[in-house]
Each structure stands twice: as structure tokens, then as C-alpha cells.
Amino acid sequence: MISFESANVGACLSPRQVLLGDGAAAQVSEVLGNWQVTDGRVLIVADKEVARLGLIEKVRDPLKANFDVACFDEIVGEPTLATAESLANFARQKPYSAVVGVGGGSALDMSKLAAALAVNTGKVTDYLGMTRFKETPLPLVAVPTTAGTGSEATAISMLSIEGKKAIVLSPQLVPLSAVLDPLLTVTLPPKVTAATGLDALSHALEAFMSIKANPYTDTQAIATISVIARWLKTAVEDGANLEARRAMIYAAYTGGLCLNAGVVLGHSVAYTISNRAHMPHGVSCAMALPYTIAFNLPAVSDRLSIAAAHVLGRSDVTGEDLALWVGDLITALGMPRSLQDIGLKESDLDAMAEECLNKYPRPTNPTPITRERLQVFYKKMYNGDVQGCIEAFRSL
Amino acid sequence: MISFESANVGACLSPRQVLLGDGAAAQVSEVLGNWQVTDGRVLIVADKEVARLGLIEKVRDPLKANFDVACFDEIVGEPTLATAESLANFARQKPYSAVVGVGGGSALDMSKLAAALAVNTGKVTDYLGMTRFKETPLPLVAVPTTAGTGSEATAISMLSIEGKKAIVLSPQLVPLSAVLDPLLTVTLPPKVTAATGLDALSHALEAFMSIKANPYTDTQAIATISVIARWLKTAVEDGANLEARRAMIYAAYTGGLCLNAGVVLGHSVAYTISNRAHMPHGVSCAMALPYTIAFNLPAVSDRLSIAAAHVLGRSDVTGEDLALWVGDLITALGMPRSLQDIGLKESDLDAMAEECLNKYPRPTNPTPITRERLQVFYKKMYNGDVQGCIEAFRSL
Numbered sequence: 161m162i163s164f165e166s167a168n169v170g171a172c173l174s175p176r177q178v179l180l181g182d183g184a185a186a187q188v189s190e191v192l193g194n195w196q197v198t199d200g201r202v203l204i205v206a207d208k209e210v211a212r213l214g215l216i217e218k219v220r221d222p223l224k225a226n227f228d229v230a231c232f233d234e235i236v237g238e239p240t241l242a243t244a245e246s247l248a249n250f251a252r253q254k255p256y257s258a259v260v261g262v263g264g265g266s267a268l269d270m271s272k273l274a275a276a277l278a279v280n281t282g283k284v285t286d287y288l289g290m291t292r293f294k295e296t297p298l299p300l301v302a303v304p305t306t307a308g309t310g311s312e313a314t315a316i317s318m319l320s321i322e323g324k325k326a327i328v329l330s331p332q333l334v335p336l337s338a339v340l341d342p343l344l345t346v347t348l349p350p351k352v353t354a355a356t357g358l359d360a361l362s363h364a365l366e367a368f369m370s371i372k373a374n375p376y377t378d379t380q381a382i383a384t385i386s387v388i389a390r391w392l393k394t395a396v397e398d399g400a401n402l403e404a405r406r407a408m409i410y411a412a413y414t415g416g417l418c419l420n421a422g423v424v425l426g427h428s429v430a431y432t433i434s435n436r437a438h439m440p441h442g443v444s445c446a447m448a449l450p451y452t453i454a455f456n457l458p459a460v461s462d463r464l465s466i467a468a469a470h471v472l473g474r475s476d477v478t479g480e481d482l483a484l485w486v487g488d489l490i491t492a493l494g495m496p497r498s499l500q501d502i503g504l505k506e507s508d509l510d511a512m513a514e515e516c517l518n519k520y521p522r523p524t525n526p527t528p529i530t531r532e533r534l535q536v537f538y539k540k541m542y543n544g545d546v547q548g549c550i551e552a553f554r555s556l
Numbered sequence: 557m558i559s560f561e562s563a564n565v566g567a568c569l570s571p572r573q574v575l576l577g578d579g580a581a582a583q584v585s586e587v588l589g590n591w592q593v594t595d596g597r598v599l600i601v602a603d604k605e606v607a608r609l610g611l612i613e614k615v616r617d618p619l620k621a622n623f624d625v626a627c628f629d630e631i632v633g634e635p636t637l638a639t640a641e642s643l644a645n646f647a648r649q650k651p652y653s654a655v656v657g658v659g660g661g662s663a664l665d666m667s668k669l670a671a672a673l674a675v676n677t678g679k680v681t682d683y684l685g686m687t688r689f690k691e692t693p694l695p696l697v698a699v700p701t702t703a704g705t706g707s708e709a710t711a712i713s714m715l716s717i718e719g720k721k722a723i724v725l726s727p728q729l730v731p732l733s734a735v736l737d738p739l740l741t742v743t744l745p746p747k748v749t750a751a752t753g754l755d756a757l758s759h760a761l762e763a764f765m766s767i768k769a770n771p772y773t774d775t776q777a778i779a780t781i782s783v784i785a786r787w788l789k790t791a792v793e794d795g796a797n798l799e800a801r802r803a804m805i806y807a808a809y810t811g812g813l814c815l816n817a818g819v820v821l822g823h824s825v826a827y828t829i830s831n832r833a834h835m836p837h838g839v840s841c842a843m844a845l846p847y848t849i850a851f852n853l854p855a856v857s858d859r860l861s862i863a864a865a866h867v868l869g870r871s872d873v874t875g876e877d878l879a880l881w882v883g884d885l886i887t888a889l890g891m892p893r894s895l896q897d898i899g900l901k902e903s904d905l906d907a908m909a910e911e912c913l914n915k916y917p918r919p920t921n922p923t924p925i926t927r928e929r930l931q932v933f934y935k936k937m938y939n940g941d942v943q944g945c946i947e948a949f950r951s952l
Contacts, residue, residue: 162783164802169577171587176572176730178772181565191567194727196692296592331590334572375806376574379779387558387771406560410771 161466162378170374172420173315175302177337180410182402185341186222188301192258195336197299199226200257203278205247205271206233207263210305215344219262219303227257232274235267238320244273244284251278258299261335264356265309268302269317272333275300284319284328291330302335305344307395307408308356308442310363310416312338325431340413342405350396352440354493357392357408359442360384360415362449365486366426367418368467369456370524377421380414382470387411389471389485396493425529426452428520429537432512437502446490447497451541453483454549455533459526480550487546498544509538532556557862558774566770568816569711571698573733576806578798581614581737584697585622588654591732593695595622596653599674601643601667602629603659606701611740615658615699623653628670631663634716640669640680647674654695657731660752661705664698665713668729671696680715680724687726698731701740703791703804704752704838706759706812708734721827736809738801746792748836750889753788753804755838756780756811758845761882762822763814764863765852766920773817776810778866783807785867785881792889821925822848824916825933828908833898842886843893847937849879850945851929855922876946883942894940905934928952 177194179187192198202223206216211233223229232250235243251259251274259278261271273284276297280287287293302312312335317328348356364384367377391407398404429452430444437444457464457479464479471485487497496502499509513534522529533556540549573590575583588594598619602612607629619625628646631639647655647670655674657667669680672693676683683689698708708731713724744752760780763773787803794800825848826840833840853860853875860875867881883893892898895905909930918925929952936945 161786162779162803162806164787164799164806167578167798167802169575169580169583171573171575173573174570177567177569177727179565179567180770180772182563184565187565196688196690196728292592294592331573332592374576375783375802376576379775379810382779383558383775390557391560402563403560406563406771407558410558410560414775 162375164375166374168374170372170376172374172376172417173331173334174313174417175335175338178340178413179337180340182343183341184339185218185303185344188219188260188303188339189223189226191301191337191339192299195299197258200228201254202227202229203251203256203259203274204229204231205259205261205267205274206231206235207267207305208234208236210263210267213347215305216262218341218344219260223260230254235263235270237266239266239270241284241319241321244270244319247274248277248284256298258301260301260303262303262305264304264306265311268304268309268311269319271300271302272317272335273328276333287328288326289329291328293330293332297332300335301337301339303339303341303344304409304412306348306352306356307345307412308359310360310412310419313413313416314419316419338413340409342402342409345405345409346400346402348399350399353399353408354396354495355440355442356412357388357395357442358446358490358495360412361388361392362426362442362445363415363418363423364388365449365467366423366452367421368463369424369460369526370421371526372421372524374421377418380417384411384414384418385467386470393492422524424452424525425455425522428516428522431520432516433499435515436504436508439502443495446486446495448541450483450487450546451537451549453479453486454546454553455537456525456527457550457553483546483550499538499542500544504542506542509542510535513538558771560771562770564770566768566772568770568772568813569727569730570709570813571731571734574736574809575733576736578739579737580735581699581740582618584615584656584699584735585619587697587733587735588695591695593654596624597650598623598625599647599652599655599670600625600627601655601657601663601670602627602631603663603701604630604632606659606663609743611701612658614737614740615656619656626650631659631666633662635662635666637680637715637717640666640715643670644673644680652694654697657696657698658701660700660702661707664700664705664707665715667696667698668713668731669724672729683724684722685725687724689726689728693728696731697733697735699735699737699740700805700808702744702748702752703741703808704755706756706808706815709809709812710815712815734809736805738798738805741801741805742795742798744795746795749795749804750792750891751836751838752808753784753791753838754842754886754889754891756808757784757788758822758838758841759811759814759819760784761845761863762819762848763817764859765820765856765922766817767922768817768920770817773814776813780807780810780814781863782866789888818920820848820921821851821918824912824918827916828912829895831911832900832904835898839891842882842891844937846879846883846942847933847945849875849882850942850949851933852921852923853946853949879942879946895934895938896940900938902938905938906931909934
């Protein structure tokens with residue numbers, strides 16, 4: 161049950177329209193027409209890999225009936241400042257009526273920048289952090305081809321500047337419309353399906369623990385975790401299963417809406433992992449998740465029992481069961497479960513704890529993050545010992 | 557559990573932003589600032605009753621720091637074409653930067669028209685039905701003071717033309733932001749709390765039965781009915797209970813989002829009732845609801861079992877239990893339960909069935925609506941016999 165105990169004012173953003181269904185990608189013209197964008201030039205910003213797979217055509221060909229279509233399909237994972245700048249130049253060369261992002265989180269994040277920078281002067285770096293664009297960005301339709309990041313639902317655009325994550329954040333970046341076409345995701349390989357699905361799970365569970373959680377994000381989180389618990393394994397094992405693909409692309413979207421509450425400790429830990437061992441963002445987040453649940457159990461045990469009930473379909477369960485379930489899910493999906501598994505050394509742990517504490521503070525976490533607690537966290541994670549982590553934090 | 561069996565493409569609209577929390581009404585300036593509306597003149601469109609209660613000040617006074625504020629506070633229940641026309645004239649006299657609706661469903665519906673007509677020429681009647689405005693309506697913030705209609709979440713504006721309901725419907729009418737301040741609802745009398753809360757319950761349950769239901773509307777419907785089942789009675793019995801007020805204003809919003817799936821037979825029947833006996837819309841809808849569930853039970857029994865489980869908090873329940881629960885809730889809230897109770901005569905029933913069939917067709921209803929079935933429906937409703945209605949439709 162959603163809680164209404166808090167008097168806090170929470171502000172949640174979302175697209176104005178979501179379109180969900182098999183073949184929805186063909187309806188981008190109609191979506192734009194709803195907002196009076198009926199002619200002119202449309203800029204598609206797409207993933208290089210998505211272009212290679214021929215998925216862009218599903219969006220582009222129907223658009224050609226009403227629009228001149230230009231395509232910037234050079235986006236790869238973790239886009240750099242150079243990519244963002246060349247995209248901005250491209251978007252400024254001609255007047256566009258709208259931007260359509262097609263791809264995973266990186267392509268969608270870049271499409272947000274394109275929509276904003278096409279009509280605003282200045283450099284990409286002028287807009288880092290929480291920002292307000294002088295001119296309203298162009299209408300933006302986000303068409304995800306993975307089911308995970310939830311970028312189609314958020315105000316966030318991430319890029320990599322000199323190897324470090326940088327962020328552009330503005331309510332104006334939230335796409336006008338998210339078009340969720342499960343048919344675009346049926347060719348996703350099992351590993352990508354698993355990693356991106358775990359990313360969405362992390363969004364939902366971390367947001368559910370956040371001190372900024374509110375009834376709107378709780379509604380999304382409960383939907384997200386229920387759906388992922390039921391469908392993620394099926395989507396990984398049987399990629400052609402359309403019911404599972406529909407479920408996962410929807411859960412990724414609602415997982416993105418959860419980000420209105422922010423994430424917690426798990427994401428900070430994930431950054432300290434990926435700074436040392438290259439792996440998909442969703443995997444590092446998922447690895448940290450059971451320990452994050454253990455860390456926060458004493459503070460939000462009621463909420464975690466609710467989450468557990470939605471995941472496990474029974475009411476006689478607790479946050480401990482939830483932590484163990486996440487750990488088992490990671491194993492079942494063939495993902496590494498401990499820091500040892502990915503080749504980190506025990507001697508790395510202190511530096512990781514220190515980095516987590518200083519570089520990635522997380523004021524949304526319901527339990528204060530101290531050096532002592534982080535040392536326990538990393539030690540247990542090094543050994544893959546979720547149960548031990550639960551017990552340790554019971555008395556800390 | 558949300559179903560992903562359908563391949564249909566469903567399009568769902570919502571505000572770009574929702575703000576929920578005690579005192580949120582004071583933050584309309586900040587909300588507008590998020591969308592670059594930072595100065596100029598703001599038009600408040602408000603309920604006459606809300607003005608009398610002094611609730612407008614909660615919105616207007618903080619706005620005055622950044623804007624010139626004009627106020628049109630002449631909206632009463634079931635606004636007429638004359639009201640809409642005089643509002644349109646008012647909105648066109650000066651240039652406005654934004655419109656803010658404050659009140660129940662009628663005031664919010666009229667604020668949508670004001671935002672659109674302020675910048676579009678022509679008569680109100682030029683825009684009846686599904687419409688597209690040439691000029692993008694002004695930014696609109698909807699601040700509900702009742703918890704029921706969900707107008708703050710929808711694309712719909714209703715008005716009364718020569719005693720008949722008319723509708724203006726456009727994606728462009730969906731408010732930019734819904735500001736849900738439970739403090740504005742604490743003075744709502746118990747009867748209004750009950751009637752508006754039942755309206756929200758009808759939205760959720762009817763949408764959940766609709767053939768246009770989709771994962772997005774199912775998520776909203778499950779949240780809405782769970783919250784109303786837990787909190788409506790408390791809000792009616794103890795109006796000062798802030799937890800209950802927070803819950804109900806949130807459920808009304810999610811109930812509005814459910815309308816993306818449309819409503820079903822119950823709303824048609826409700827119109828045939830209110831054409832004969834004057835009563836709040838939420839009450840006539842709620843009266844029809846148990847019989848609508850009975851009517852649709854054979855077609856959507858699985859879905860109704862899911863709804864029952866969320867309402868009753870147990871998994872061993874069915875749509876029959878749900879129908880009986882709704883009937884009992886209406887009685888518990890002191891509402892009339894049968895057509896007899898409200899003074900209709902048995903001799904009215906055939907005409908009502910005929911009117912329902914011809915004037916209010918409902919293609920979204922999962923069971924075909926026939927004359928024979930409607931006659932059974934009205935007969936059982938006349939006698940207040942929910943159980944008998946369930947049994948009758950089992951074999952029809």
C-alpha cells in the first residue's frame with residue numbers, strides 16, 4: 161500500500177503522452193500531429209548499433225510521409241562531449257520542427273540535448289548541472305530500443321567528459337512523448353536484456369527507498385518491480401516472447417518515472433565499481449542492490465516488506481527476503497555476484513569506500529552513509545555475502 | 557498483476573508535472589518558472605464557492621510576487637455555454653502568460669477552455685467534440701479543490717448546452733501541471749467528499765473494465781482503487797484527517813489518468829439517472845457501478861478478480877465480491893442504493909434502457925450492450941438487488 165504519512169511536497173515530471181503497443185514506432189507522425197507539428201524537417205538522433213540493425217527504418221519510413229527526415233546516427237554507449245558538440249552543430253545547421261530519439265539510453269539522452277541545443281546558443285558545457293534553457297526545446301519524441309534506462313521518461317541527459325560522468329538536468333528535457341514499441345526490442349541479446357532490465361529494477365527499488373519517494377513514485381515503483389519480477393527472466397530466456405517484451409519495455413518506462421524520487425546508495429557504489437571494472441551500468445547497479453537493501457533495512461523495513469510482497473506475491477515476507485531474491489536473480493541471469501567475481505582485490509575496498517563517501521554523496525539515502533558502514537558494505541559485497549550483510553547492518 | 561496480452565497500441569496523456577503535498581498550492585509560480593513562464597499576467601479561473609471559502613488566496617497571493625493576477629471566479633456546477641462564452645471574452649481582453657484553474661471539475665474544465673480560447677479565435681461551439689486548436693493553448697496549471705473528477709489530469713472539458721452535456725476534447729487541453737494540495741480539501745463537507753470520491757472510484761473501475769485498458773491505465777486503476785478502498789471512508793468520516801485527504805486527492809488524480817482508457821456502461825446509465833433525478837455525478841455513477849460489474853463479470857472475470865484482490869486485500873476473492881463491496885460502500889456512505897430510493901418509478905425503466913441504448917452507446921464496454929440485457933440491469937437496479945443482478949448475468 162502507498163503511504164500518505166509525509167506532508168512533503170514532491171514534484172514529478174513525465175512525458176505528456178505515452179504510446180504503448182506492438183508497432184507503435186510507426187505512429188510518431190500522429191504523435192507529433194497531436195501537438196500541431198505537422199510538417200517541416202524532423203531530426204532523428206539514433207544509436208549506431210540501432211542503425212546497423214535497421215531499426216531506424218521502423219520510425220523513419222512512416223515519418224517520411226509528412227516530413228523531411230534527417231538522421232544523426234553516430235551515438236555509441238557513454239557518448240562523449242565531442243559527440244554532443246558535433247550533434248549540436250548538426251542540429252543547428254537547419255531549422256527542425258521536431259527531434260526523435262531512437263535507441264538505448266545514450267541515444268535518447270543525446271536526442272534531448274539536440275532538441276534543446278538546436279534552438280539555444282552556447283556550448284554543451286554551458287548547460288551542465290541543473291539548467292534552464294532560454295528557448296523551449298523542440299518537441300521531442302523518445303523511442304527506446306532497449307528496456308532499461310528509462311531515459312524516455314526523465315529530465316536527465318548524461319555524457320562522458322574526460323572519462324567522468326557529467327549531467328544536464330532540466331524539466332525542459334523531458335520528452336514530449338515516449339513511444340514504447342516492444343517489437344523494437346525483440347532482437348536484444350539476452351545479456352543486454354538482462355543488464356538493462358536490472359537497471360530498471362534498480363531504479364524502482366532505489367527510488368522506493370529514497371527519502372524523496374512520494375505516492376506518484378511509489379505507484380510507479382510497485383508497478384515496475386511487480387512486472388520485472390514476473391517477466392524479466394522470461395524476456396532473457398525467450399527473447400521472442402512478446403508478452404515479456406511488452407512487460408519489460410513498460411517497466412523500463414515506469415522505472416524511469418521512479419527517478420523523480422532519485423536513487424540512493426546503490427548507484428554511488430555502482431559508479432565506484434564501473435570506475436574500476438568495465439561493465440554495463442545495469443549490472444553494477446544490480447550487484448550493489450542486495451547490499452543496499454541490507455544497508456537500509458533498519459531504516460525502511462516497512463517499505464521493504466511492501467516491496468518484497470509485490471516481488472514475491474505473498475504478504476508474509478520482509479526486506480531480507482527481497483535482498484536475497486535480488487541476489488538470486490542476479491545469479492540466475494548469469495551475472496557476477498561479488499566484487500571478487502569481477503577481479504577486484506580486497507586491497508581495493510578501502511579506496512572504493514572512500515571514493516563512494518566523498519565523490520558520490522547520496523542525501524536521498526534513508527540511512528546515513530558513514531565510512532564505517534561503507535567498509536562493512538564493501539567487505540560483504542567483496543565476498544558475495546548478502547545474508548552476512550543483512551546481519552551486520554541489523555546491529556550497526 | 558498488469559496484463560500484457562494485448563498487442564494494441566494505447567495512447568495515454570498526462571500533465572507534464574504533478575506536484576503533491578501539503579501547501580503545494582503556494583508553489584504555482586515555481587511550477588510556471590520550470591516552463592519559462594516567469595512574468596506577465598496570470599488568469600485564475602475559479603469556482604464561485606471556492607472564492608467564497610477564501611481558497612483562491614492560497615494560490616493567488618504567492619503568485620502576486622511574480623505576476624499580475626486577474627481572476628474570473630464565476631464558475632458554478634455544470635457550467636453553461638453562456639459562462640464559457642463570457643469566460644472566453646474575458647480571457648481575450650488582455651494578453652496572459654498562463655492560466656491557473658482552481659476548484660472542482662467545472663472550474664478546471666473551464667480553465668482548459670480559457671487557456672485554449674485566449675489564443676484562438678472563434679466561438680466555443682466551433683470546438684465541440686474532438687478538436688485541434690490552431691494556436692497552442694496557454695500554459696495551464698490545474699489546482700483541484702475536490703478529490704474526484706480528475707479533470708486536472710485529462711484532455712476533457714465538459715459544459716452544458718441547452719441542458720445537454722457537451723464536450724470539448726483535445727490532447728492540447730491536458731494541463732501542463734497538476735498541483736495537488738490536500739490542504740485545499742479539508743473543508744469539503746462529508747457528502748461532497750463521498751460523492752467526488754465515488755466519482756474517482758467509478759473512473760478507475762470502469763476504465764479497468766474497458767476494452768481500451770492498457771498497462772498504463774491498469775497501473776493507475778490499481779493504485780486508485782487500492783487507495784480509495786483504504787481511505788475514502790476515513791476522509792468522509794474525519795475530514796480533518798490529512799493522511800486521508802492526501803490519499804484521496806492523489807487517487808482522484810490517478811483516477812483521472814484512468815480516463816485514458818475511457819469509461820464503460822456505468823457512465824451511460826448514470827446519465828439516464830441524472831436526466832431524471834438531480835444528484836451529484838459521482839453518486840449516480842457509483843449507483844450504477846455494482847450492476848456494471850455484474851453485467852461485465854462473465855466477460856472480464858479475471859480482471860475483476862484482480863481488482864477485488866486490490867480492494868479487499870486478499871487473493872481469494874472475485875468480481876462478485878467486488879460488486880457487493882461497492883454496493884455496501886455506497887450504503888455505508890449514506891448514499892441511495894436503488895432507483896426506488898431516489899423516487900424513480902418502475903414505469904420509467906423501459907425509457908431509461910432505451911435512452912441508454914440509443915443516446916449513450918459505449919463501444920468500450922467489454923460485453924455487448926443489448927436491449928434485453930439493459931432491461932435486466934435497470935430492473936435489478938430499481939430493486940437494489942446486486943446479488944440478483946450477478947446471478948441474472950451469469951446466464952444471459
